[in-house]
Amino acid sequence: MAETKLLGLRSVIYAAPDLNRAKSWYAQALGIEPYFDQPFYVGFNVGGYELGLDPNLPLAEGSTITYWGIEDIEVSVQHFLDLGASIHAQIQHVGDDIHIAALKDPFGNVVGLIENPHFSL
Numbered sequence: 001m002a003e004t005k006l007l008g009l010r011s012v013i014y015a016a017p018d019l020n021r022a023k024s025w026y027a028q029a030l031g032i033e034p035y036f037d038q039p040f041y042v043g044f045n046v047g048g049y050e051l052g053l054d055p056n057l058p059l060a061e062g063s064t065i066t067y068w069g070i071e072d073i074e075v076s077v078q079h080f081l082d083l084g085a086s087i088h089a090q091i092q093h094v095g096d097d098i099h100i101a102a103l104k105d106p107f108g109n110v111v112g113l114i115e116n117p118h119f120s121l
Contacts, residue, residue, distance in 0.1 A: 086103065
């Protein structure tokens, strides 16, 4: 059997039953407009990675959290809260100057944030 190797983050797709509202919220949260905007899918390029919104994806809370890199965990968490997100997991120091937190967007998706001063592409 061939070994499958993960090549790194490529895309994260969030459920967006109200696509226009989700598109507007994520444009504000990310500070960018989508590069792909159709009635069946909206895509944002976030540092070379895809953050997608799918109106046909069933909304279900799972156990997976995708962490998006940020520079300042406190500022970023407050920014998301100001836009209507809620705390899913409080800011935690996980060692070696790395901090994580998770928020729920207004649509029920969990969005992870990670401040990792050691990460480089």
